Amino acid sequence: MKASDKAYAELRRDIVSWALPPGTVLGEVEQAERLGVSRTPLREALSRLTADGLAVAHRGRGVLVSDVSLDHVDDLFALRRALESEAARGAALAGRPGPFRELAERFDAASEALEPTSDRNDYYQLAGELDQAIDESAANPYLRQALTGLRVHLARLRRLSHDDPQRLRASAREHAQLARAIASGDPGLAAAATVLHLHNSLDHIRSHALPKEATA
Amino acid sequence: MKASDKAYAELRRDIVSWALPPGTVLGEVEQAERLGVSRTPLREALSRLTADGLAVAHRGRGVLVSDVSLDHVDDLFALRRALESEAARGAALAGRPGPFRELAERFDAASEALEPTSDRNDYYQLAGELDQAIDESAANPYLRQALTGLRVHLARLRRLSHDDPQRLRASAREHAQLARAIASGDPGLAAAATVLHLHNSLDHIRSHALPKEATA
DNA sequence: GCCACGTTTTATGTATACAAAAAGCTTGAG
DNA sequence: CTCAAGCTTTTTGTATACATAAAACGTGGC
Numbered sequence: 451m452k453a454s455d456k457a458y459a460e461l462r463r464d465i466v467s468w469a470l471p472p473g474t475v476l477g478e479v480e481q482a483e484r485l486g487v488s489r490t491p492l493r494e495a496l497s498r499l500t501a502d503g504l505a506v507a508h509r510g511r512g513v514l515v516s517d518v519s520l521d522h523v524d525d526l527f528a529l530r531r532a533l534e535s536e537a538a539r540g541a542a543l544a545g546r547p548g549p550f551r552e553l554a555e556r557f558d559a560a561s562e563a564l565e566p567t568s569d570r571n572d573y574y575q576l577a578g579e580l581d582q583a584i585d586e587s588a589a590n591p592y593l594r595q596a597l598t599g600l601r602v603h604l605a606r607l608r609r610l611s612h613d614d615p616q617r618l619r620a621s622a623r624e625h626a627q628l629a630r631a632i633a634s635g636d637p638g639l640a641a642a643a644t645v646l647h648l649h650n651s652l653d654h655i656r657s658h659a660l661p662k663e664a665t666a
Numbered sequence: 667m668k669a670s671d672k673a674y675a676e677l678r679r680d681i682v683s684w685a686l687p688p689g690t691v692l693g694e695v696e697q698a699e700r701l702g703v704s705r706t707p708l709r710e711a712l713s714r715l716t717a718d719g720l721a722v723a724h725r726g727r728g729v730l731v732s733d734v735s736l737d738h739v740d741d742l743f744a745l746r747r748a749l750e751s752e753a754a755r756g757a758a759l760a761g762r763p764g765p766f767r768e769l770a771e772r773f774d775a776a777s778e779a780l781e782p783t784s785d786r787n788d789y790y791q792l793a794g795e796l797d798q799a800i801d802e803s804a805a806n807p808y809l810r811q812a813l814t815g816l817r818v819h820l821a822r823l824r825r826l827s828h829d830d831p832q833r834l835r836a837s838a839r840e841h842a843q844l845a846r847a848i849a850s851g852d853p854g855l856a857a858a859a860t861v862l863h864l865h866n867s868l869d870h871i872r873s874h875a876l877p878k879e880a881t882a
Numbered sequence: 883g884c885c886a887c888g889t890t891t892t893a894t895g896t897a898t899a900c901a902a903a904a905a906g907c908t909t910g911a912g
Numbered sequence: 913c914t915c916a917a918g919c920t921t922t923t924t925g926t927a928t929a930c931a932t933a934a935a936a937c938g939t940g941g942c
Contacts (some may be wrong), residue, residue, distance in 0.1 A: 452925070469825070478894070484885090488927045490706070497710055501717040503811070510934050512893070525806040532752035532809070536744060590741040592819075593748070596812050604809075694924070709924090726904045728923070848897045852892070 454491030457584050458498050461485075465504050465515055466605050474515040476505060502602060518606045526603055527652045531645055533597050538632060538640035540588030547633035549583050554629035561622035566659055567614065573618055584632065611655045624650060670707030674714050677701070681720050681731055690731040692721060697700050718815060720822075734822045734873050742819055743868045747861055749813050754848060754856035756804030763849035765799045770845035777838035781831065789834055796841055800848065827871045840866060 461481070464470040482492040496513050499505040505513045541550075553576075560576055581601070585594045624647040631639040677697065694862040700707040712729050715721040721729045757766075769792075776792055797817070801810045840863040847855040 454925080477892095479892095488896095490926055490928090494710065494713055497713050498717060501714060503808075510893075522808070525808050528752060528756065528806055529749075529808045529812060532748045533745075538749035540744065590744055592719075592738070592741050592745045592816070596745060596815075599812075600808070672897080693922095695922095705924095706898090726923075761886055 453487040454494040457481075457487050457492050458495035459487050459637060461499060462502075462602075465499070466602060468606070470515050472515050472519075475511065476513050476515065477594050478512065489600060502599060504602065504606075518603070518610065518620055518654070520610060523607065523610075523652065526600070526607065527648060530600055530604070532646050533593060534648065535641040535644045537584050537588045537593055537597060538589070538628065538644045539637040540590055540593070541584045542632045542635055542640040543636040544587040544589065545635055546587050547635065549587075550629040550633035553580050553583060554626045554633065557622045557626035557629060561619045561626065564608045570613060570618060573622065574576075577621075579626060580629060587632070607655070609627070610660055612658045612660065613654075614658070617654050617658075621647070621651065636659060668707070669703040670710040673697075673701050673703050673708050673709035677711055677715060678718070678720060678818075681715070681816060684822070684825050685736065686731050688731050688733045688735075689768045691727065692729050692731065694728065718818060721761045722871060725823075734819070734826065735828035736826060736872070739823065739826075739868065741870060742816070742823065743864060744822070744825060746816055747864050749809060749816060750800075750864065751857040751860045753800050753804045753806070753809055753845065754825060754860045756806055756809070757800045758848045758851050758853040758856040760803040760805065761851055762803050766845040766849035769796050769799060770849065773842035773845060777835045777842065786829060786834060789838065793837075793841060803848070823871075826876055828874045828876060829870075830874070833870050833874075837867065839865070 461470070461476070468475070476496060478489050478492055478496070481496075482489045485492065496505060500513060501508055504516055506516045507513050556576060557580075560573055581597075585597065588594070624643070628640065628643040628647060631643040634640075677692070678687070687694070692712060694705050694708055694712070697712075698705045701708065710729055712721060712810075716729060720732055722732045723729050735848040772792060773796075775866070776789055797813075801813065803808070843858065844863055847859040
Protein backbone atom coordinates (compact mmCIF):
# COMPACT_ATOMS: atom_id res chain seq x y z
CA MET A 451 0.00 0.00 0.00
CA LYS A 452 1.21 3.47 -0.81
CA ALA A 453 2.29 5.64 2.10
CA SER A 454 -0.13 8.37 1.05
CA ASP A 455 -3.02 5.89 1.05
CA LYS A 456 -2.03 4.66 4.47
CA ALA A 457 -1.87 8.19 5.85
CA TYR A 458 -5.21 9.06 4.28
CA ALA A 459 -6.93 5.94 5.57
CA GLU A 460 -5.57 6.35 9.07
CA LEU A 461 -6.36 10.04 9.36
CA ARG A 462 -9.82 9.50 7.98
CA ARG A 463 -10.47 6.70 10.43
CA ASP A 464 -9.27 8.83 13.33
CA ILE A 465 -11.44 11.73 12.26
CA VAL A 466 -14.58 9.67 11.80
CA SER A 467 -14.03 7.93 15.14
CA TRP A 468 -13.52 11.28 16.87
CA ALA A 469 -10.01 10.28 17.94
CA LEU A 470 -9.19 13.54 16.18
CA PRO A 471 -12.12 15.72 17.25
CA PRO A 472 -13.32 18.72 15.24
CA GLY A 473 -10.99 21.67 15.49
CA THR A 474 -7.84 19.58 15.90
CA VAL A 475 -4.88 21.14 14.14
CA LEU A 476 -3.29 18.73 11.71
CA GLY A 477 0.29 19.97 11.47
CA GLU A 478 2.20 18.45 8.62
CA VAL A 479 5.39 17.55 10.47
CA GLU A 480 3.49 16.44 13.55
CA GLN A 481 1.19 14.04 11.70
CA ALA A 482 3.95 12.88 9.39
CA GLU A 483 5.97 11.76 12.40
CA ARG A 484 2.98 10.19 14.10
CA LEU A 485 2.08 8.13 11.06
CA GLY A 486 5.65 7.33 10.10
CA VAL A 487 5.55 8.84 6.63
CA SER A 488 7.19 11.80 4.99
CA ARG A 489 5.57 15.16 4.52
CA THR A 490 4.95 14.65 0.81
CA PRO A 491 2.47 11.75 1.03
CA LEU A 492 0.94 13.27 4.13
CA ARG A 493 0.24 16.45 2.22
CA GLU A 494 -1.56 14.45 -0.40
CA ALA A 495 -3.61 12.78 2.32
CA LEU A 496 -4.55 16.16 3.78
CA SER A 497 -5.50 17.32 0.31
CA ARG A 498 -7.90 14.44 -0.09
CA LEU A 499 -9.35 14.95 3.36
CA THR A 500 -9.99 18.58 2.53
CA ALA A 501 -11.69 17.57 -0.71
CA ASP A 502 -13.87 15.19 1.30
CA GLY A 503 -14.87 18.00 3.61
CA LEU A 504 -13.37 16.27 6.64
CA ALA A 505 -10.74 18.98 7.01
CA VAL A 506 -10.63 22.63 6.17
CA ALA A 507 -7.58 24.65 5.21
CA HIS A 508 -6.92 27.48 7.59
CA ARG A 509 -4.61 30.00 6.03
CA GLY A 510 -1.31 30.12 7.83
CA ARG A 511 -2.55 27.82 10.55
CA GLY A 512 -2.50 24.48 8.80
CA VAL A 513 -5.61 22.41 8.24
CA LEU A 514 -8.18 21.78 10.93
CA VAL A 515 -10.51 18.84 11.36
CA SER A 516 -13.79 20.23 10.09
CA ASP A 517 -16.59 21.10 12.41
CA VAL A 518 -19.57 18.84 12.96
CA SER A 519 -22.54 20.15 14.79
CA LEU A 520 -26.28 19.92 14.84
CA ASP A 521 -26.37 23.26 13.06
CA HIS A 522 -25.60 21.38 9.84
CA VAL A 523 -27.84 18.42 10.35
CA ASP A 524 -30.80 19.90 8.47
CA ASP A 525 -28.70 20.71 5.43
CA LEU A 526 -27.06 17.33 5.55
CA PHE A 527 -30.38 15.53 5.69
CA ALA A 528 -31.86 17.61 2.90
CA LEU A 529 -29.08 16.43 0.65
CA ARG A 530 -29.39 12.91 1.97
CA ARG A 531 -33.08 12.83 1.22
CA ALA A 532 -32.48 13.95 -2.35
CA LEU A 533 -29.74 11.43 -2.98
CA GLU A 534 -31.17 8.42 -1.22
CA SER A 535 -34.61 8.90 -2.73
CA GLU A 536 -33.06 8.84 -6.15
CA ALA A 537 -30.98 5.79 -5.29
CA ALA A 538 -34.04 3.96 -3.95
CA ARG A 539 -35.92 4.79 -7.13
CA GLY A 540 -33.11 3.43 -9.23
CA ALA A 541 -32.83 0.27 -7.18
CA ALA A 542 -36.57 -0.36 -7.45
CA LEU A 543 -36.43 0.07 -11.22
CA ALA A 544 -33.51 -2.32 -11.51
CA GLY A 545 -35.84 -5.24 -10.89
CA ARG A 546 -33.63 -7.36 -8.70
CA PRO A 547 -35.90 -8.18 -5.76
CA GLY A 548 -33.90 -11.13 -4.43
CA PRO A 549 -31.31 -9.42 -2.24
CA PHE A 550 -33.84 -6.94 -0.89
CA ARG A 551 -36.32 -9.56 0.15
CA GLU A 552 -33.54 -11.26 2.05
CA LEU A 553 -32.42 -8.01 3.66
CA ALA A 554 -35.99 -7.24 4.67
CA GLU A 555 -36.15 -10.48 6.61
CA ARG A 556 -32.87 -9.77 8.32
CA PHE A 557 -34.18 -6.37 9.38
CA ASP A 558 -37.31 -8.05 10.72
CA ALA A 559 -35.14 -10.35 12.79
CA ALA A 560 -33.01 -7.45 13.97
CA SER A 561 -36.01 -5.41 15.04
CA GLU A 562 -37.04 -8.16 17.43
CA ALA A 563 -33.60 -9.22 18.58
CA LEU A 564 -32.36 -5.77 19.51
CA GLU A 565 -31.82 -5.63 23.24
CA PRO A 566 -30.51 -2.76 25.33
CA THR A 567 -27.36 -4.80 25.79
CA SER A 568 -26.78 -5.73 22.18
CA ASP A 569 -24.13 -4.07 20.13
CA ARG A 570 -25.45 -1.33 17.92
CA ASN A 571 -22.53 -1.83 15.53
CA ASP A 572 -24.11 -5.03 14.27
CA TYR A 573 -27.13 -3.03 13.31
CA TYR A 574 -25.12 -0.30 11.65
CA GLN A 575 -23.38 -2.93 9.60
CA LEU A 576 -26.68 -4.39 8.46
CA ALA A 577 -27.89 -0.93 7.49
CA GLY A 578 -24.62 -0.51 5.60
CA GLU A 579 -25.33 -3.68 3.67
CA LEU A 580 -28.67 -2.30 2.58
CA ASP A 581 -27.01 0.93 1.46
CA GLN A 582 -24.52 -1.09 -0.52
CA ALA A 583 -27.21 -3.23 -2.13
CA ILE A 584 -29.10 -0.09 -3.13
CA ASP A 585 -25.96 1.46 -4.58
CA GLU A 586 -25.24 -1.63 -6.63
CA SER A 587 -28.75 -1.94 -7.97
CA ALA A 588 -29.07 1.75 -8.75
CA ALA A 589 -25.82 1.38 -10.72
CA ASN A 590 -25.18 5.09 -11.01
CA PRO A 591 -21.52 5.87 -10.38
CA TYR A 592 -22.12 9.62 -9.99
CA LEU A 593 -24.87 9.10 -7.47
CA ARG A 594 -22.81 6.52 -5.68
CA GLN A 595 -19.86 8.85 -5.33
CA ALA A 596 -22.03 11.61 -3.95
CA LEU A 597 -23.58 9.23 -1.44
CA THR A 598 -20.22 7.89 -0.34
CA GLY A 599 -19.00 11.38 0.37
CA LEU A 600 -22.14 12.17 2.28
CA ARG A 601 -22.07 9.06 4.45
CA VAL A 602 -18.71 9.99 5.93
CA HIS A 603 -20.27 13.08 7.44
CA LEU A 604 -23.25 11.10 8.68
CA ALA A 605 -20.99 8.60 10.41
CA ARG A 606 -19.30 11.44 12.29
CA LEU A 607 -22.67 12.86 13.20
CA ARG A 608 -23.71 9.71 15.06
CA ARG A 609 -21.56 10.71 17.98
CA LEU A 610 -23.75 13.72 18.59
CA SER A 611 -26.92 11.87 19.44
CA HIS A 612 -27.88 9.14 21.86
CA ASP A 613 -29.39 6.15 20.16
CA ASP A 614 -31.67 4.12 22.32
CA PRO A 615 -32.78 0.58 21.51
CA GLN A 616 -36.32 1.76 20.97
CA ARG A 617 -35.33 4.00 18.10
CA LEU A 618 -33.12 1.28 16.65
CA ARG A 619 -36.06 -1.11 16.58
CA ALA A 620 -38.23 1.43 14.83
CA SER A 621 -35.41 2.15 12.42
CA ALA A 622 -35.11 -1.56 11.65
CA ARG A 623 -38.80 -1.72 10.82
CA GLU A 624 -38.46 1.28 8.52
CA HIS A 625 -35.48 -0.28 6.80
CA ALA A 626 -37.41 -3.51 6.33
CA GLN A 627 -40.22 -1.58 4.71
CA LEU A 628 -37.78 0.23 2.44
CA ALA A 629 -36.22 -3.05 1.37
CA ARG A 630 -39.66 -4.50 0.60
CA ALA A 631 -40.62 -1.40 -1.35
CA ILE A 632 -37.55 -1.80 -3.52
CA ALA A 633 -38.20 -5.51 -3.94
CA SER A 634 -41.70 -4.71 -5.12
CA GLY A 635 -40.26 -2.69 -7.97
CA ASP A 636 -42.29 0.42 -7.24
CA PRO A 637 -39.98 3.46 -7.43
CA GLY A 638 -42.49 5.85 -5.90
CA LEU A 639 -43.04 3.57 -2.94
CA ALA A 640 -39.32 3.11 -2.45
CA ALA A 641 -38.77 6.88 -2.47
CA ALA A 642 -41.62 7.40 -0.03
CA ALA A 643 -40.21 4.79 2.37
CA THR A 644 -36.85 6.54 2.18
CA VAL A 645 -38.30 9.96 2.89
CA LEU A 646 -40.28 8.61 5.81
CA HIS A 647 -37.30 6.87 7.35
CA LEU A 648 -35.07 9.90 7.00
CA HIS A 649 -37.71 12.14 8.50
CA ASN A 650 -38.01 9.92 11.56
CA SER A 651 -34.27 9.60 11.82
CA LEU A 652 -33.73 13.34 11.72
CA ASP A 653 -36.55 13.86 14.14
CA HIS A 654 -34.93 11.52 16.62
CA ILE A 655 -31.54 13.13 16.26
CA ARG A 656 -32.95 16.56 16.93
CA SER A 657 -34.97 15.55 19.96
CA HIS A 658 -32.26 13.39 21.50
CA ALA A 659 -29.29 15.62 20.87
CA LEU A 660 -26.38 15.54 23.24
CA PRO A 661 -25.44 18.77 24.96
CA LYS A 662 -23.18 20.80 22.76
CA GLU A 663 -19.65 19.56 22.83
CA ALA A 664 -18.16 20.44 19.47
CA THR A 665 -17.66 24.10 18.82
CA ALA A 666 -14.39 24.22 16.88
CA MET B 667 -1.56 32.62 -5.94
CA LYS B 668 -0.04 29.29 -5.01
CA ALA B 669 1.58 27.30 -7.78
CA SER B 670 -0.62 24.30 -7.02
CA ASP B 671 -3.76 26.43 -7.34
CA LYS B 672 -2.52 27.81 -10.62
CA ALA B 673 -1.83 24.34 -12.00
CA TYR B 674 -5.21 23.08 -10.83
CA ALA B 675 -7.12 26.01 -12.30
CA GLU B 676 -5.31 25.80 -15.63
CA LEU B 677 -5.65 22.05 -16.02
CA ARG B 678 -9.29 22.18 -15.05
CA ARG B 679 -9.96 24.91 -17.57
CA ASP B 680 -8.20 22.98 -20.30
CA ILE B 681 -10.12 19.83 -19.51
CA VAL B 682 -13.52 21.51 -19.44
CA SER B 683 -12.78 23.33 -22.69
CA TRP B 684 -11.70 20.09 -24.34
CA ALA B 685 -8.21 21.51 -24.99
CA LEU B 686 -7.26 18.34 -23.14
CA PRO B 687 -9.76 15.85 -24.54
CA PRO B 688 -10.85 12.70 -22.70
CA GLY B 689 -8.19 10.05 -22.65
CA THR B 690 -5.30 12.49 -22.69
CA VAL B 691 -2.40 11.27 -20.60
CA LEU B 692 -1.39 13.81 -17.99
CA GLY B 693 2.23 12.96 -17.33
CA GLU B 694 3.62 14.65 -14.28
CA VAL B 695 6.86 15.89 -15.76
CA GLU B 696 5.22 16.84 -19.04
CA GLN B 697 2.48 18.95 -17.46
CA ALA B 698 4.82 20.37 -14.85
CA GLU B 699 7.03 21.73 -17.62
CA ARG B 700 4.09 22.99 -19.66
CA LEU B 701 2.65 24.91 -16.73
CA GLY B 702 5.96 26.08 -15.37
CA VAL B 703 5.65 24.53 -11.94
CA SER B 704 7.40 21.75 -10.14
CA ARG B 705 6.12 18.22 -9.83
CA THR B 706 5.06 18.63 -6.22
CA PRO B 707 2.32 21.23 -6.71
CA LEU B 708 1.32 19.59 -9.96
CA ARG B 709 0.77 16.33 -8.15
CA GLU B 710 -1.53 18.10 -5.75
CA ALA B 711 -3.44 19.56 -8.68
CA LEU B 712 -3.83 16.12 -10.25
CA SER B 713 -5.03 14.81 -6.92
CA ARG B 714 -7.77 17.39 -6.79
CA LEU B 715 -8.75 16.77 -10.40
CA THR B 716 -9.06 13.08 -9.65
CA ALA B 717 -11.24 13.83 -6.64
CA ASP B 718 -13.42 15.99 -8.90
CA GLY B 719 -13.82 13.13 -11.32
CA LEU B 720 -12.18 15.03 -14.15
CA ALA B 721 -9.25 12.66 -14.20
CA VAL B 722 -8.83 9.03 -13.34
CA ALA B 723 -5.71 7.40 -12.00
CA HIS B 724 -4.47 4.68 -14.31
CA ARG B 725 -2.06 2.51 -12.41
CA GLY B 726 1.38 2.75 -13.89
CA ARG B 727 0.19 4.87 -16.75
CA GLY B 728 -0.32 8.18 -15.04
CA VAL B 729 -3.66 9.86 -14.82
CA LEU B 730 -5.95 10.21 -17.81
CA VAL B 731 -8.52 12.87 -18.51
CA SER B 732 -11.74 11.09 -17.62
CA ASP B 733 -14.10 9.91 -20.27
CA VAL B 734 -17.23 11.80 -21.22
CA SER B 735 -19.75 10.12 -23.40
CA LEU B 736 -23.44 9.86 -23.89
CA ASP B 737 -23.31 6.53 -22.09
CA HIS B 738 -23.14 8.46 -18.83
CA VAL B 739 -25.66 11.12 -19.63
CA ASP B 740 -28.59 9.28 -18.09
CA ASP B 741 -26.77 8.72 -14.82
CA LEU B 742 -25.58 12.29 -14.78
CA PHE B 743 -29.05 13.66 -15.31
CA ALA B 744 -30.57 11.37 -12.70
CA LEU B 745 -28.24 12.89 -10.14
CA ARG B 746 -28.83 16.33 -11.53
CA ARG B 747 -32.57 15.95 -11.21
CA ALA B 748 -32.25 14.89 -7.58
CA LEU B 749 -29.94 17.75 -6.66
CA GLU B 750 -31.53 20.57 -8.61
CA SER B 751 -35.03 19.63 -7.50
CA GLU B 752 -33.90 19.85 -3.92
CA ALA B 753 -32.14 23.16 -4.57
CA ALA B 754 -35.22 24.59 -6.27
CA ARG B 755 -37.35 23.52 -3.33
CA GLY B 756 -34.99 25.19 -0.93
CA ALA B 757 -34.89 28.38 -2.97
CA ALA B 758 -38.67 28.53 -3.12
CA LEU B 759 -38.92 28.10 0.63
CA ALA B 760 -36.38 30.83 1.25
CA GLY B 761 -38.99 33.44 0.34
CA ARG B 762 -36.82 35.86 -1.59
CA PRO B 763 -38.81 36.38 -4.81
CA GLY B 764 -37.07 39.57 -5.94
CA PRO B 765 -34.04 38.21 -7.78
CA PHE B 766 -36.05 35.44 -9.40
CA ARG B 767 -38.71 37.74 -10.75
CA GLU B 768 -35.97 39.79 -12.33
CA LEU B 769 -34.28 36.71 -13.77
CA ALA B 770 -37.58 35.50 -15.19
CA GLU B 771 -37.92 38.72 -17.17
CA ARG B 772 -34.40 38.43 -18.48
CA PHE B 773 -35.13 34.90 -19.64
CA ASP B 774 -38.27 36.17 -21.36
CA ALA B 775 -36.20 38.73 -23.19
CA ALA B 776 -33.59 36.13 -24.09
CA SER B 777 -36.16 33.72 -25.49
CA GLU B 778 -37.21 36.37 -28.00
CA ALA B 779 -33.84 37.85 -28.75
CA LEU B 780 -32.07 34.58 -29.50
CA GLU B 781 -31.09 34.54 -33.15
CA PRO B 782 -29.18 31.87 -35.04
CA THR B 783 -26.28 34.29 -35.16
CA SER B 784 -26.24 35.26 -31.49
CA ASP B 785 -23.69 33.93 -29.12
CA ARG B 786 -24.90 31.05 -27.05
CA ASN B 787 -22.37 31.90 -24.35
CA ASP B 788 -24.47 34.86 -23.33
CA TYR B 789 -27.31 32.49 -22.70
CA TYR B 790 -25.20 30.04 -20.77
CA GLN B 791 -24.04 32.87 -18.57
CA LEU B 792 -27.61 33.89 -17.83
CA ALA B 793 -28.46 30.30 -16.97
CA GLY B 794 -25.42 30.29 -14.71
CA GLU B 795 -26.75 33.34 -12.90
CA LEU B 796 -29.99 31.53 -12.19
CA ASP B 797 -28.07 28.55 -10.86
CA GLN B 798 -26.11 30.86 -8.62
CA ALA B 799 -29.22 32.61 -7.35
CA ILE B 800 -30.78 29.25 -6.56
CA ASP B 801 -27.68 28.11 -4.73
CA GLU B 802 -27.58 31.24 -2.64
CA SER B 803 -31.24 31.10 -1.73
CA ALA B 804 -31.17 27.38 -0.95
CA ALA B 805 -28.25 28.15 1.38
CA ASN B 806 -27.19 24.55 1.80
CA PRO B 807 -23.40 24.25 1.60
CA TYR B 808 -23.47 20.47 1.18
CA LEU B 809 -25.96 20.63 -1.65
CA ARG B 810 -24.05 23.49 -3.20
CA GLN B 811 -20.80 21.58 -3.19
CA ALA B 812 -22.43 18.55 -4.78
CA LEU B 813 -23.98 20.73 -7.48
CA THR B 814 -20.71 22.50 -8.18
CA GLY B 815 -18.99 19.18 -8.71
CA LEU B 816 -21.77 18.02 -10.97
CA ARG B 817 -21.83 21.12 -13.15
CA VAL B 818 -18.23 20.64 -14.20
CA HIS B 819 -19.22 17.39 -15.85
CA LEU B 820 -22.24 18.98 -17.46
CA ALA B 821 -20.13 21.76 -18.93
CA ARG B 822 -17.90 19.17 -20.57
CA LEU B 823 -20.93 17.33 -21.87
CA ARG B 824 -22.14 20.34 -23.87
CA ARG B 825 -19.54 19.63 -26.50
CA LEU B 826 -21.25 16.38 -27.35
CA SER B 827 -24.52 17.81 -28.58
CA HIS B 828 -25.51 20.39 -31.13
CA ASP B 829 -27.58 23.14 -29.66
CA ASP B 830 -29.82 24.87 -32.09
CA PRO B 831 -31.47 28.24 -31.44
CA GLN B 832 -34.87 26.62 -31.31
CA ARG B 833 -33.97 24.50 -28.33
CA LEU B 834 -32.29 27.48 -26.67
CA ARG B 835 -35.49 29.47 -26.95
CA ALA B 836 -37.51 26.66 -25.44
CA SER B 837 -34.93 26.31 -22.71
CA ALA B 838 -35.19 30.01 -21.95
CA ARG B 839 -38.95 29.69 -21.55
CA GLU B 840 -38.49 26.75 -19.20
CA HIS B 841 -35.96 28.68 -17.17
CA ALA B 842 -38.32 31.63 -16.95
CA GLN B 843 -41.03 29.35 -15.65
CA LEU B 844 -38.67 27.86 -13.10
CA ALA B 845 -37.67 31.30 -11.89
CA ARG B 846 -41.31 32.29 -11.52
CA ALA B 847 -42.10 29.08 -9.68
CA ILE B 848 -39.37 29.85 -7.16
CA ALA B 849 -40.54 33.44 -6.87
CA SER B 850 -44.02 32.19 -6.08
CA GLY B 851 -42.65 30.35 -3.06
CA ASP B 852 -44.18 27.01 -4.00
CA PRO B 853 -41.55 24.30 -3.52
CA GLY B 854 -43.55 21.61 -5.31
CA LEU B 855 -44.02 23.83 -8.32
CA ALA B 856 -40.35 24.76 -8.39
CA ALA B 857 -39.34 21.10 -8.27
CA ALA B 858 -41.80 20.24 -11.02
CA ALA B 859 -40.48 23.01 -13.26
CA THR B 860 -36.97 21.70 -12.66
CA VAL B 861 -37.88 18.13 -13.51
CA LEU B 862 -39.66 19.22 -16.65
CA HIS B 863 -36.77 21.36 -17.84
CA LEU B 864 -34.23 18.63 -17.21
CA HIS B 865 -36.37 16.08 -18.98
CA ASN B 866 -36.59 18.26 -22.09
CA SER B 867 -32.91 19.06 -21.93
CA LEU B 868 -31.92 15.41 -21.71
CA ASP B 869 -34.37 14.55 -24.45
CA HIS B 870 -32.77 17.09 -26.74
CA ILE B 871 -29.27 15.93 -25.98
CA ARG B 872 -30.15 12.35 -26.77
CA SER B 873 -31.91 13.11 -30.02
CA HIS B 874 -29.32 15.61 -31.27
CA ALA B 875 -26.20 13.78 -30.28
CA LEU B 876 -23.08 14.27 -32.31
CA PRO B 877 -21.52 11.21 -33.90
CA LYS B 878 -19.34 9.45 -31.42
CA GLU B 879 -16.01 11.15 -31.07
CA ALA B 880 -14.86 10.43 -27.53
CA THR B 881 -14.04 6.87 -26.75
CA ALA B 882 -11.03 7.10 -24.45
C1' DG C 883 1.79 50.64 31.53
C1' DC C 884 0.43 50.05 26.80
C1' DC C 885 0.92 49.91 22.05
C1' DA C 886 3.58 49.25 17.97
C1' DC C 887 7.24 47.53 15.45
C1' DG C 888 10.82 44.32 14.56
C1' DT C 889 12.77 39.84 15.33
C1' DT C 890 12.45 35.14 15.91
C1' DT C 891 10.32 31.03 15.31
C1' DT C 892 7.54 27.84 13.21
C1' DA C 893 4.62 26.77 9.88
C1' DT C 894 3.56 25.79 4.96
C1' DG C 895 4.96 25.94 -0.14
C1' DT C 896 8.26 24.45 -3.58
C1' DA C 897 11.93 22.18 -5.87
C1' DT C 898 14.89 18.43 -6.70
C1' DA C 899 17.22 14.15 -5.92
C1' DC C 900 16.57 9.39 -5.27
C1' DA C 901 14.03 4.89 -5.12
C1' DA C 902 10.90 1.69 -6.72
C1' DA C 903 7.61 -0.17 -9.70
C1' DA C 904 5.49 -0.93 -13.98
C1' DA C 905 5.10 -0.93 -19.00
C1' DG C 906 7.10 -1.73 -23.37
C1' DC C 907 10.62 -3.58 -26.11
C1' DT C 908 14.12 -6.63 -27.40
C1' DT C 909 15.88 -11.02 -27.75
C1' DG C 910 16.03 -15.64 -27.51
C1' DA C 911 14.03 -20.26 -27.58
C1' DG C 912 10.55 -23.41 -29.00
C1' DC D 913 6.28 -17.35 -36.46
C1' DT D 914 4.90 -16.90 -31.71
C1' DC D 915 5.38 -16.63 -27.01
C1' DA D 916 7.79 -15.63 -22.98
C1' DA D 917 11.39 -13.96 -20.11
C1' DG D 918 14.48 -10.42 -18.98
C1' DC D 919 16.14 -5.90 -19.66
C1' DT D 920 15.62 -1.08 -20.54
C1' DT D 921 13.15 2.96 -20.16
C1' DT D 922 9.84 5.73 -18.37
C1' DT D 923 6.80 6.64 -14.94
C1' DT D 924 5.23 7.39 -10.38
C1' DG D 925 6.19 7.45 -5.21
C1' DT D 926 8.98 9.21 -1.44
C1' DA D 927 12.17 11.85 1.12
C1' DT D 928 14.63 15.88 2.17
C1' DA D 929 16.56 20.40 1.62
C1' DC D 930 15.44 25.07 0.80
C1' DA D 931 12.47 29.30 0.32
C1' DT D 932 8.93 31.94 2.03
C1' DA D 933 5.30 33.75 4.68
C1' DA D 934 2.78 34.29 8.72
C1' DA D 935 2.26 34.36 13.65
C1' DA D 936 3.86 34.84 18.24
C1' DC D 937 6.80 36.92 21.18
C1' DG D 938 9.89 40.15 22.99
C1' DT D 939 11.64 44.79 23.11
C1' DG D 940 11.72 49.45 22.76
C1' DG D 941 9.47 53.85 22.52
C1' DC D 942 5.80 56.75 23.87
